[in-house]
Amino acid sequence: MTFTYSAEFAKKLDTEDPLKEFRNEFFIPVLHGQESIYFTGNSLGLQPKKAQENVLDALEDWATYGVEGHEHARNPWLGYHEMFPTLLAPIIGARQEEIVVMNQLTVNLHLLLTTFYRPQGKRYKIIFEEKAFPSDEYALQSHIKLAGLSNDALVEVRAREHETAIREEDILMAIEACGDELALVLIGGVNYYSGQVFNMRAITEAAHKAGAFCGFDLAHAVGNVPLQLHDWDVDFACWCSYKYLNSGPGGVGGAFIHGRHVSNANLLRLQGWWGTNKDRRFKMEKTFDPILTAEGWQLSNAPIVSMAVHRAALDIFQSAGFKNILDKSRLLSAWLHFVLNEVNGGGEKLFNLITPANSQEHGSQVSLLMLKDGKHFFEILKKNRVIADWREPNVIRIAPVPLYNTFSEVFIFAEILRKNISLPK
């Protein structure tokens, strides 16, 4: 599509948007007495209106039934979590038995590292990416320590000098160079800082060729970019639900474990009663008999209130259709890159994009490295009711998300930048 830089063109895109009604399913935060332009759905997605009703239902069932709600609630609590694999399968690109909704991201990462990081002899190294989310790095460091190893086990792949994205070939080369010393590759499917999407299929293939396992942190990928974890043969993955999945602050997370592994009862794992054979669970026996699906990694009974919100959020994904969401996302993103180029193209350059321009390598998010007065622009955005995200020293991250952002909002954002480029500070 050929874009024109104008408010009318943005409006036309909004009118033709088949998903435009879905914005009404969300509460839009208010800033300075008006609806904000909310561009931080990559950090905390907006609240689905239906969430409150679902939560109240869950609370009412608890009030009505007490412990009997496990069996008699509208959605009985014993099996409440079992509804999620169906809803998530198209988003994750996985089979139902490979998905479990439980805990939160970092907890799930630890559980999966316990299974998939088993250093042995000279095979002990872990490859991860530069500017990985700190929580992931902390988790990795602790598993290195638990194994009695030193930090040389952690191999960081970096962007080349004067470049901001990490080249795929550099990741693949690092994997090959580690060879039979490599135990695991753990990478963010989409880097939280740059918004770069990694080629998960190629990375997995290279890791397997080296004889290592491969896992992904999908915090910024899930609900944002197409995933085919099963077909890509990924060993494991984990995600949180409060970013693009709109399931509320600290909401319940999820994990993927490939079908190849879930059927293996002998895989080492941290065990809990919710991971054992459902038919015998309440016999309170001594023997742990793992469920041969991803549920075999569950520890505790399910957090129903948090899951009630998750359900409201995923119901929206289901009614909109994930493919349609991705289609709009691509168009919205192309529009964003177009208007940013228009603003940045004439005269003085205001920013560099850290996020790769190639549409295969980014999702909704763009990260703007401000060349000067970054903080000043960030404040101007806020004054103009744009909620964006600031990262020291000089980066503004924004993510227009397809379920509730509009093409017009993207245009207004660009106009704010354009009109303020030459204002005196």
Ligand SMILES: *Cc1c(COP(=O)(O)O)cnc(C)c1O
């Ligand atoms: C947001 C995010 C997390 C957050 O971890 P929690 O355990 O949910 O607090 C972890 N990793 C990445 C890559 C993230 O973007």
